[in-house]
Amino acid sequence: xxxxxxxxxxxxxxxxxxxxxxxxxxxxxxxxxxxxxxxxxxxxxxxxxxxxxxxxxxxxxxxxxxxxxxxxxxxxxxxxxxxxxxxxxxxxxxxxxxxxxxxxxxxxxxxxxxxxxxxxxxxxxxxxxxxxxxxxxxxxxxxxxxxxxxxxxxxxxxxxxxxxxxxxxxxxxxxxxxxxxxxxxxxxxxxxxxxxxxxxxxxxxxxxxxxxxxxxxxxxxxxxxxxxxxxxxxxxxxxxxxxxxxxxxxxxxxxxxxxxxxxxxxxxxxxxxxxxxxxxxxxxxxxxxxxxxxxxxxxxxxxxxxxxxxxxxxxxxxxxxxxxxxxxxxxxxxxxxxxxxxxxxxxxxxxxxxxxxxxxxxxxxxxxxxxxxxxxxxxxxxxxxxxxxxxxxxxxxxxxxxxxxxxxxxxxxxxxxxxxxxxxxxxxxxxxxxxxxxxxxxxxxxxxxxxxxxxxxxxxxxxxxxxxxxxxxxxxxxxxxxxxxxxxxxxxxxxxxxxxxxxxxxxxxxxxxxxxxxxxxxxxxxxxxxxxxxxxxxxxxxxxxxxxxxxxxxxxxxxxxxxxxxxxxxxxxxxxxxxxxxxxxxxxxxxxxxxxxxxxxxxxxxxxxxxxxxxxxxxxxxxxxxxxxxx
Amino acid sequence: xxxxxxxxxxxxxxxxxxxxxxxxxxxxxxxxxxxxxxxxxxxxxxxxxxxxxxxxxxxxxxxxxxxxxxxxxxxxxxxxxxxxxxxxxxxxxxxxxxxxxxxxxxxxxxxxxxxxxxxxxxxxxxxxxxxxxxxxxxxxxxxxxxxxxxxxxxxxxxxxxxxxxxxxxxxxxxxxxxxxxxxxxxxxxxxxxxxxxxxxxxxxxxxxxxxxxxxxxxxxxxxxxxxxxxxxxxxxxxxxxxxxxxxxxxxxxxxx
Ligand SMILES: Cc1cc2nc3c(=O)[nH]c(=O)nc-3n(C[C@H](O)[C@H](O)[C@H](O)COP(=O)(O)OP(=O)(O)OC[C@H]3O[C@@H](n4cnc5c(N)ncnc54)[C@H](O)[C@@H]3O)c2cc1C
Ligand code: SF4
Ligand code: SF4
Ligand code: FES
Numbered sequence: 001x002x003x004x005x006x007x008x009x010x011x012x013x014x015x016x017x018x019x020x021x022x023x024x025x026x027x028x029x030x031x032x033x034x035x036x037x038x039x040x041x042x043x044x045x046x047x048x049x050x051x052x053x054x055x056x057x058x059x060x061x062x063x064x065x066x067x068x069x070x071x072x073x074x075x076x077x078x079x080x081x082x083x084x085x086x087x088x089x090x091x092x093x094x095x096x097x098x099x100x101x102x103x104x105x106x107x108x109x110x111x112x113x114x115x116x117x118x119x120x121x122x123x124x125x126x127x128x129x130x131x132x133x134x135x136x137x138x139x140x141x142x143x144x145x146x147x148x149x150x151x152x153x154x155x156x157x158x159x160x161x162x163x164x165x166x167x168x169x170x171x172x173x174x175x176x177x178x179x180x181x182x183x184x185x186x187x188x189x190x191x192x193x194x195x196x197x198x199x200x201x202x203x204x205x206x207x208x209x210x211x212x213x214x215x216x217x218x219x220x221x222x223x224x225x226x227x228x229x230x231x232x233x234x235x236x237x238x239x240x241x242x243x244x245x246x247x248x249x250x251x252x253x254x255x256x257x258x259x260x261x262x263x264x265x266x267x268x269x270x271x272x273x274x275x276x277x278x279x280x281x282x283x284x285x286x287x288x289x290x291x292x293x294x295x296x297x298x299x300x301x302x303x304x305x306x307x308x309x310x311x312x313x314x315x316x317x318x319x320x321x322x323x324x325x326x327x328x329x330x331x332x333x334x335x336x337x338x339x340x341x342x343x344x345x346x347x348x349x350x351x352x353x354x355x356x357x358x359x360x361x362x363x364x365x366x367x368x369x370x371x372x373x374x375x376x377x378x379x380x381x382x383x384x385x386x387x388x389x390x391x392x393x394x395x396x397x398x399x400x401x402x403x404x405x406x407x408x409x410x411x412x413x414x415x416x417x418x419x420x421x422x423x424x425x426x427x428x429x430x431x432x433x434x435x436x437x438x439x440x441x442x443x444x445x446x447x448x449x450x451x452x453x454x455x456x457x458x459x460x461x462x463x464x465x466x467x468x469x470x471x472x473x474x475x476x477x478x479x480x481x482x483x484x485x486x487x488x489x490x491x492x493x494x495x496x497x498x499x500x501x502x503x504x505x506x507x508x509x510x511x512x513x514x515x516x517x518x519x520x521x522x523x524x525x526x527x528x529x530x531x532x533x534x535x536x537x538x539x540x541x542x543x544x545x546x547x548x549x550x551x552x553x554x555x556x557x558x559x560x561x562x563x564x565x566x567x568x569x570x571x572x573x574x575x576x577x578x579x580x581x582x583x584x585x586x587x588x589x590x591x592x593x594x595x596x597x598x599x600x601x602x603x604x605x606x607x608x609x610x611x612x613x614x615x616x617x618x619x620x621x622x623x624x625x626x627x628x629x630x631x
Numbered sequence: 632x633x634x635x636x637x638x639x640x641x642x643x644x645x646x647x648x649x650x651x652x653x654x655x656x657x658x659x660x661x662x663x664x665x666x667x668x669x670x671x672x673x674x675x676x677x678x679x680x681x682x683x684x685x686x687x688x689x690x691x692x693x694x695x696x697x698x699x700x701x702x703x704x705x706x707x708x709x710x711x712x713x714x715x716x717x718x719x720x721x722x723x724x725x726x727x728x729x730x731x732x733x734x735x736x737x738x739x740x741x742x743x744x745x746x747x748x749x750x751x752x753x754x755x756x757x758x759x760x761x762x763x764x765x766x767x768x769x770x771x772x773x774x775x776x777x778x779x780x781x782x783x784x785x786x787x788x789x790x791x792x793x794x795x796x797x798x799x800x801x802x803x804x805x806x807x808x809x810x811x812x813x814x815x816x817x818x819x820x821x822x823x824x825x826x827x828x829x830x831x832x833x834x835x836x837x838x839x840x841x842x843x844x845x846x847x848x849x850x851x852x853x854x855x856x857x858x859x860x861x862x863x864x865x866x867x868x869x870x871x872x873x874x875x876x877x878x879x880x881x882x883x884x885x886x887x
Contacts, residue, residue, distance in 0.1 A: 114762055149743050531728055
């Protein structure tokens with residue numbers, strides 16, 4: 001039998017992004033021992049790349065802001081498909097979670113009176129994003145890394161062992177989660193460095209693995225985003241919700257080809273940047289949908305006045321939620337009004353003085369200068385949609401982040417589902433990580449307390465089977481190159497289950513994904529187990545394929561267009577579909593999708609909206625059932 | 632406008648290995664990391680390299696290009712002559728694991744040795760008040776993406792394994808400076824700690840670290856030199872002076 005390093009922890013947190021680190025901090029503060037396992041080095045998770053900010057209704061810049069407005073914006077952005085309880089917790093708790101970071105040493109940009117500064121972002125009624133220039137994610141992740149060090153230093157002082165309660169396993173990839181009688185018993189993985197296997201006996205696992213963007217070629221996501229947590233949750237008996245909803249960020253770089261997809265932060269638009277087509281027209285005014293008509297400016301003059309007088313003017317349409325802006329750009333390019341490289345222009349140069357641009361958007365300046373040789377203080381950028389974020393994720397109970405199906409399984413951050421409904425607002429992810437990362441850590445600790453201290457152990461035969469499966473691509477000969485299959489998978493998803501979808505194409509995709517699954521069983525890789533990226537990709541492919549199948553199957557069933565799911569054969573939003581969540585489950589070979597009612601929003605939260613607005617989203621019956629309007 | 636470039640890449644582990652030659656396609660606008668990825672996808676699938684963001688934000692892809700410490704994702708192919716042979720090697724100051732991947736655990740160990748931020752005991756979460764001008768100095772250092780290129784280039788450890796024990800390196804001098812300049816950090820011994828425990832005295836201000844920093848952090852001028860000062864009188868530092876009027880942090884009286 002292959003040698004396997006064996007550990008036992010109260011909680012294993014899979015992922016060292018914002019959600020994972022926050023969960024680990026909380027579980028440790030509850031007295032639990034925690035292993036943090038991450039595919040990259042510590043501090044390199046996706047969270048580090050987040051630019052714009054973390055949304056929290058602190059009301060530092062506009063005192064009218066409060067949790068109710070944040071809740072309303074979030075539900076509106078998600079087109080009312082959000083799990084209302086998650087959106088409520090998130091809106092209520094974000095400010096405390098951001099303030100808490102200051103006690104860990106974070107240094108946000110400040111307002112004149114010394115509070116945390118907040119910036120405008122798409123879909124947020126008031127300036128709400130706590131930020132540090134355009135490197136907020138870096139501040140977040142580094143702050144939490146440093147908080148973990150601080151906890152370890154306390155443990156060192158108290159127990160003489162800094163790793164007694166929190167130990168980080170870096171460049172270690174979890175491959176399998178084990179359960180017995182519907183409860184978690186542990187997980188196994190391998191060190192990327194050495195290829196050696198490792199197993200954790202544990203009763204509680206927090207999934208914080210992020211997203212699935214690597215199913216697409218044009219994406220802002222890194223190699224890590226292969227949907228591992230999503231796939232492992234399903235294989236362990238858990239479920240995914242809302243997988244048909246993917247966020248295509250409207251502004252990715254389109255040139256040069258090698259960086260196509262890399263993100264251009266929404267802060268460019270929040271700070272005054274405008275979108276223009278090849279005719280020089282600010283086209284977003286033509287794309288304001290009816291549901292948003294009341295909140296958005298109709299003329300350039302009004303839009304421009306808003307930056308200085310937000311109380312008396314409506315917002316510029318460039319700040320519509322991302323799905324709207326992405327579709328608009330897509331239409332302009334299709335209509336032949338795109339740039340030479342197939343995007344549109346994003347112009348900040350003519351809107352702000354150069355020194356302001358350098359101050360507010362330093363890393364964007366840097367990125368364009370170094371990668372595209374474009375000086376954004378002088379020229380417009382070329383941008384187009386890029387696959388950015390998956391709204392869908394592991395179905396959980398909002399207050400505890402626990403899976404309703406697998407005892408001891410928790411999920412937080414991008415891998416979680418429900419919070420953002422059909423479309424996430426910018427800035428709502430970083431705050432989501434903090435709010436639900438903490439809740440997942442708490443949830444895991446409470447679960448452990450409730451089950452008592454009974455030991456858990458992975459079944460040895462299961463463990464051996466998982467090791468054998470992991471070694472298969474190395475033992476096989478004459479199989480296919482995993483890079484080829486990955487390339488073909490990205491082509492299928494990009495061409496057939498992309499930003500605009502229809503039944504025929506998605507059906508075609510499902511057939512093609514099946515064929516890819518068969519081919520993936522037959523991969524072989526050269527080399528040995530030591531830091532072998534070909535082998536790593538071969539293993540990740542299994543997860544990517546299962547997740548792509550979930551996206552495609554759910555996308556075929558939902559016959560409407562809403563948020564991050566656009567069907568050109570069903571171009572409008574259908575109130576009947578607002579009542580339905582699509583749930584994916586799988587035995588590891590195929591995905592099955594079922595329908596489940598969306599939880600009913602309680603009256604006190606519904607009363608935050610006016611009836612006229614609810615009419616746009618709800619069925620006749622739902623409206624009749626509503627109590628009379630109070631005002 | 633594609634062409635075939637000549638590459639020499641280190642292949643091997645810490646014990647044995649050497650430079651191998653490759654010819655590989657290059658397209659317009661590409662960076663060195665793209666070429667390494669093309670090698671992986673077409674010629675040598677087990678070539679090991681770290682990367683994440685491809686945009687200079689995560690600090691994963693550090694290596695040496697023609698002997699210079701660089702981020703592979705931010706090194707454009709257009710900066711080289713088409714006939715030039717481009718040599719890519721792992722960072723020299725750290726043990727090689729495989730190909731371009733090195734063991735950088737030295738840095739994580741050093742990070743754990745610096746006393747963490749000490750929150751003020753008399754201010755509740757939510758009540759922190761700081762002026763922008765006061766936080767800016769520390770913010771410069773918090774831009775650090777932990778690429779460890781400055782650590783790699785610093786001659787104190789680059790070819791002197793024996794110094795690693797007592798020398799934290801420029802990345803952690805800026806961490807110390809960041810905390811020293813943090814308007815609300817309750818500790819007052821950051822400077823003496825840097826001198827006594829981090830080996831600040833071994834730095835002889837060559838500025839090589841500043842030169843390679845992809846975040847353009849002025850490591851030497853803005854962190855190391857101020858940290859080396861013996862006694863800091865707030866009067867000599869107008870920026871700090873203005874800020875610290877609001878909340879005066881007791882200054883360390885440097886004795887070392
Ligand atoms: C370029 C960019 C800019 C963004 N800007 C913003 C913004 O301004 N505001 C905002 O709110 N959101 C933003 N987002 C979105 C936000 O950054 C992400 O949604 C969020 O950081 C995800 O955090 P997370 O903790 O869920 O996961 P991540 O930070 O992605 O971390 C995932 C972790 O899981 C680990 N992992 C994955 N699989 C495994 C496995 N099998 N075994 C072990 N470990 C594993 C990874 O190694 C990693 O440590 C941005 C995203 C991108 C890409
Ligand atoms: S200035 Fe000091 S820390 Fe920087 S490279 Fe020179 S000796 Fe090293
Ligand atoms: S200070 Fe600069 S060179 Fe050093 S690790 Fe940080 S970003 Fe890299
Ligand atoms: S890949 Fe992130 S800095 Fe190069």
